[in-house]
Amino acid sequence: MEEQSQGDIYEQDPWWQPQSALFLLRTAINPARIAYFQALLPDRPGATALDVGCGGGFLCEEIAAMGFKTTGIDPSRGSLRIAGEHARKKGLAIDYQQGAGENLPFPDGSFDAAFCCDVLEHVHDQPRVIAEIARVLRPGGIFCYDTLNRTLISWLVVIGILQKWKRWAVMPPELHTWTKFIKPEELKMLLETNHLGWREHRGIKPVTSPIKTLSFLRRRARGEWNYKDLALRLQLIEGRSTAVMYMGYAVKDTMPLRLERKGV
Numbered sequence: 001m002e003e004q005s006q007g008d009i010y011e012q013d014p015w016w017q018p019q020s021a022l023f024l025l026r027t028a029i030n031p032a033r034i035a036y037f038q039a040l041l042p043d044r045p046g047a048t049a050l051d052v053g054c055g056g057g058f059l060c061e062e063i064a065a066m067g068f069k070t071t072g073i074d075p076s077r078g079s080l081r082i083a084g085e086h087a088r089k090k091g092l093a094i095d096y097q098q099g100a101g102e103n104l105p106f107p108d109g110s111f112d113a114a115f116c117c118d119v120l121e122h123v124h125d126q127p128r129v130i131a132e133i134a135r136v137l138r139p140g141g142i143f144c145y146d147t148l149n150r151t152l153i154s155w156l157v158v159i160g161i162l163q164k165w166k167r168w169a170v171m172p173p174e175l176h177t178w179t180k181f182i183k184p185e186e187l188k189m190l191l192e193t194n195h196l197g198w199r200e201h202r203g204i205k206p207v208t209s210p211i212k213t214l215s216f217l218r219r220r221a222r223g224e225w226n227y228k229d230l231a232l233r234l235q236l237i238e239g240r241s242t243a244v245m246y247m248g249y250a251v252k253d254t255m256p257l258r259l260e261r262k263g264v
C-alpha cells in the first residue's frame with residue numbers, strides 16, 4: 001500500500017515545475033552532490049554513465065553536461081515521459097528506459113560510471129540493486145550515490161519535520177519510510193560484498209542554521225511561499241555529519257578479473 005503511494009507521487013509529479021516538492025531535489029540538493037561528484041570524475045569524453053532511479057532527469061541532465069553518454073532508468077513511466085520531454089527541449093541525447101534497479105537490462109560491464117541518488121531509500125531490495133549496479137559497471141568504474149541515514153535525528157528531520165508535523169511539513173507524508181533508510185556502515189558492507197571498493201562518505205546539511213531552516217519550512221507550510229521560494233533559500237552543502245543525509249563513492253574492483261585471468 002505504501003509502495004503504491006510512493007509510486008503515485010513519482011507518476012504524477014511535474015518534476016521541473018517549481019510548484020513541485022521534488023523541485024527541491026534540483027535546486028537544494030543537486031548543487032551539493034554535483035559539485036562533489038564532478039570533483040571525483042575525470043573529464044573523459046565518450047565515457048558512459050547510468051543513472052539508476054533517474055526520475056524526472058535532474059541528475060541525468062547534469063551527468064550529460066559533464067560529457068557522459070548518459071542512460072537513465074526508472075520504474076515510473078510518468079517521470080520518464082517528463083524527463084524525455086525536458087531533455088528533448090534542451091537538445092540533450094539522453095537514453096531514458098523503463099525498469100527497476102533490481103533488474104537492470106544491461107550486459108555486465110556496460111558503464112564507466114553509475115549514479116544512484118535519493119533512490120536507495122525507496123527501492124524494494126537494496127542488496128539486489130547494489131549487486132546489479134556492481135554487475136553493470138566495468139572493472140575500475142565508479143559508483144556515486146547519496147541517501148538517508150537511519151538515525152533518531154533522521155527520523156526527527158525527514159519523517160517528523162519534513163513529512164509529518166504540519167507546522168513544518170513540506171513533503172508528502174508517505175514519501176519516505178524511515179525503516180528503509182540505510183546506515184553508512186550497512187551500505188559500506190553491501191558495497192564491499194559486491195566488489196565495489198568503498199572510498200568515503202560525506203555528510204549533506206543545510207547551509208542555514210536549524211532555526212533559520214525551520215523558519216523557511218514554516219513559511220512554505222503556511223502557504224506564504226511556494227516551493228520555488230523555498231528552493232531558492234533552502235540550500236544544502238557538503239558537511240561532516242552523516243547523521244541525516246550522506247553521499248559517497250566506490251570503485252569497482254579490477255581484482256576479480258585479474259584473478260580470473262590468472263586462473264585463480
Ligand SMILES: C[S@@+](CC[C@H](N)C(=O)[O-])C[C@H]1O[C@@H](n2cnc3c(N)ncnc32)[C@H](O)[C@@H]1O
Pocket residue numbers: 010025026052053054055056057058059073074075076079099100101102116117118119122123124
Ligand atoms: C526521490 S526520487 C530521485 C530521483 C533522481 N534520482 C533525483 O535525485 O533527482 C526517487 C526515484 O526512485 C525511483 N525508484 C523507486 N523505486 C525504484 C527502483 N526499485 N529502482 C529504480 N528506481 C526506483 C522513483 O520512481 C523515483 O523516480
